[in-house]
Amino acid sequence: MHQLQVSEDALKVKLRKDDPHYAELELAHRRLDDQLMRYELHVYLSPEDEQVRRELQKKKLALKDQMAVLLRKQAALAN
Numbered sequence: 001m002h003q004l005q006v007s008e009d010a011l012k013v014k015l016r017k018d019d020p021h022y023a024e025l026e027l028a029h030r031r032l033d034d035q036l037m038r039y040e041l042h043v044y045l046s047p048e049d050e051q052v053r054r055e056l057q058k059k060k061l062a063l064k065d066q067m068a069v070l071l072r073k074q075a076a077l078a079n
Helices: 003-018 020-040 047-078
Strands: none
16 A cells, blocks of 8 residues: 555544544535435436535535645644
């Protein structure tokens, strides 16, 4: 496995343990991913469902961005 990936995974484990906010963000991200998967199973989505799917994607991306900020901060502290 690539060294950078190992370090990132270790940082994520540390954040999950030490930062309740990060753990909450990660859980919310996982829940949104589960909700999105339900929409992905459909061949056709109504316009309303498509709108909900897009909103879920935006929320999921925002959570991912927040987690990335925390991860970068943790990486900076580790160096």
